[in-house]
Amino acid sequence: xxxxxxxxxxxxxxxxxxxxxxxxxxxxxxxxxxxxxxxxxxxxxxxxxxxxxxxxxxxxxxxxxxxxxxxxxxxxxxxxxxxxxxxxxxxxxxxxxxxxxxxxxxxxxxxxxxxxxxxxxxxxxxxxxxxxxxxxxxxxxxxxxxxxxxxxxxxxxxxxxxxxxxxxxxxxxxxxxxxxxxxxxxxxxxxxxxxxxxxxxxxxxxxxxxxxxxxxxxxxxxxxxxxxxxxxxxxxxxxxxxxxxxxxxxxxxxxxxxxxxxxxxxxxxxxxxxxxxxxxxxxxxxxxxxxxxxxxxxxxxxxxxxxxxxxxxxxxxxxxxxxxxxxxxxxxxxxxxxxxxxxxxxxxxxxxxxxxxxxxxxxxxxxxxxxxxxxxxxxxxxxxxxxxxxxxxxxxxx
Numbered sequence: 001x002x003x004x005x006x007x008x009x010x011x012x013x014x015x016x017x018x019x020x021x022x023x024x025x026x027x028x029x030x031x032x033x034x035x036x037x038x039x040x041x042x043x044x045x046x047x048x049x050x051x052x053x054x055x056x057x058x059x060x061x062x063x064x065x066x067x068x069x070x071x072x073x074x075x076x077x078x079x080x081x082x083x084x085x086x087x088x089x090x091x092x093x094x095x096x097x098x099x100x101x102x103x104x105x106x107x108x109x110x111x112x113x114x115x116x117x118x119x120x121x122x123x124x125x126x127x128x129x130x131x132x133x134x135x136x137x138x139x140x141x142x143x144x145x146x147x148x149x150x151x152x153x154x155x156x157x158x159x160x161x162x163x164x165x166x167x168x169x170x171x172x173x174x175x176x177x178x179x180x181x182x183x184x185x186x187x188x189x190x191x192x193x194x195x196x197x198x199x200x201x202x203x204x205x206x207x208x209x210x211x212x213x214x215x216x217x218x219x220x221x222x223x224x225x226x227x228x229x230x231x232x233x234x235x236x237x238x239x240x241x242x243x244x245x246x247x248x249x250x251x252x253x254x255x256x257x258x259x260x261x262x263x264x265x266x267x268x269x270x271x272x273x274x275x276x277x278x279x280x281x282x283x284x285x286x287x288x289x290x291x292x293x294x295x296x297x298x299x300x301x302x303x304x305x306x307x308x309x310x311x312x313x314x315x316x317x318x319x320x321x322x323x324x325x326x327x328x329x330x331x332x333x334x335x336x337x338x339x340x341x342x343x344x345x346x347x348x349x350x351x352x353x354x355x356x357x358x359x360x361x362x363x364x365x366x367x368x369x370x371x372x373x374x375x376x377x378x379x380x381x382x383x384x385x386x387x388x389x390x391x392x393x394x395x396x397x398x
Contacts, residue, residue, distance in 0.1 A: 006351045011038040011343060014110075015075065016070055016101050017093035019046030021188060024115060025090040025092040028142070029059055031335030032090065032113075037343050038217025040109070041065060041088055044073045047097075068317035070101050080355040086259070087346055094192040095200050099124040102139075106131045111346050113339065117210050117375060118368030120200045125365075125372040129395050132365045134356055138349055138353055138359065139365040143214040145271060146363055147337030149306045149329060150292040154282055155219050159237055160314075163277030166220050169256040170250075171212040174270040178204075178242050178262040194240050201242025201379045205231060208271075209378070213246075214275055214363065216258070217370065222250040224391035229378040234263050246378055248391065272284040289330050299398045316361075339363045350395040370396035379384035 013032055018025020020231055025045070032038050042065035046052040049068030067073040077085045088111035091101045099119045104130070105112050108120070118141050119125045127266040132139045145151060160168060169206030182190035192198040200206050217236040226249040231241035242263045248256035261267070271286035280296040307325035308318045320337050323329050341362035347353040358366040381389045 009348055010036070011087040011346060012042075012085070014042040014073060014089045015040055015059065015061075016044050016073070016089060017046070017097075018043070018059070018329070019048075019051050020058065022092070023189065023198040027332065028090050028092045028113070028115075028223045031144075031332050032182050032339050034073075034332065034336040035340055038087075038339070040078060042073060043067065045252040047093075058134040063343045070104055074104050074110070077110070078108050085347060086351070088113060088342075092116060094198050094204070095121045099128065102128055103131060106135045106137050106139070107138065108142065109135060111342070111349065113140045113142060113342055114368070116214075116363075116368070117141050117200065117206055117371050119363070119372055122369070122372040122376045124311035125369045129250060129365050136349065138336060138342055138345045138355070139368075140338060140360075141365070141368040141371075142335065142338050143182075143211060143218070143371075144331070144335045144338055145215050145286060146212055146218045147307075147334035148284075148286070148289050149313075149317050150284055150289065150304065151215070151219060151334075152320045152337075152361075154269065154284060154292060155221075155302065155316055156220060156314045157282070158275065158277070159221055162280065163275065163282065165252070165254075166222060166275060166277045167254050168276040169216045169220055169222065169250075169273070170259075170271045171216040171252065171256065172259040172271070173208040173212040174260070174264050174267040174330050175208065175262045175265040176264045178235065178238075181237060184237070194238055196239055199240060200375065202231070202244075202375045203233075204239075204242050204260050204262045205229075205244045205246075205378050207247070207374050208262070209258050210245060210375060211271060212258045212260060212273070212376030213374050214296050214367060214371055215271065216248075216364070217367075218255055219273065220254075220275060222252060222254055222256070224256075224374075225249045225251045225264045226388045227374070227377050227381055227386045228386045229390045230386050231378065231382040241382075244378065244382070249388075288335075290328050333356070366396055369393060375391040 044067040045055040089105040091114040183194040229246040231244040246258045273285040292304040294302040308321035345355040
């Protein structure tokens, strides 16, 4: 068996969500075991107990640990001996269920890996932050795009001043899959994402603009001050925004924009970011994740490729790589890098070592609060015709 730090064993994972027909649950299950540091041993795979148990063989979860509810999972796992019970719970369910599941896990003493956005509203996010502090548990939020090698490469370059002072950031996430009202046709993924009771106060901006915003925050380290936002429902009959644009003023004087669409024909998962500094600029696109362009006036444009053995790669970029150059690394590997960072802290907690809940390479509970505050203020600004509102939150990671 592969060793796992001082524990000399694999971490034990429980998956909530991911039942038959799920997309993101299978992604979590794959990424979590990619580095052979964890094993999926338990789950409550659906809110339908029968479906939850029927889905267990798809993940090789034994029948006696295929639970019909989260309540049953937490109670049963707590009752197991320490050398058998789970180490962490992964929450891979629609937004409105994140909070009660994560809360139950934290109160049970279990670490949490939670899908984004972290909760249904800001109040719930703030409560989770307090629960994390009280419990001492590790809490990771899967803003998975922060796990790409060239994103981490860019972050280190920017924080070490290679681009000079950052003055402008343009972060966009453009899709087209909701051009028609798929939710009216019973399409499962569309149905909950466009339902205010399940998605929250925002649609497109809660689902994908949060990724664009988080990527800008992670990559640049800039601290937001104010935001002005306009959200729009273009598809008649839809209840939540399917397009939006926000302008952000950062504390250092920089300006940022976040644009998100789910109604742009032919666009798939086009998350892309451009960062302008006084010494240079860079751009990165999620659909071509192994290439980053760096530009400086008077110099040829530089194309950075994901190559752990190349001299242009810095420590952060190199550490996020698993494969030699020319073998693409992408979505699953980025997810796995979030898990890898969380695992390091889960091991520290299990062995009594100190770790920070909010200063981490992976998105944590403070980033989750920041994301929920972003959604709340975007919706509020749009309702006030684009009024400038504060984007400062005392709990958000700085």
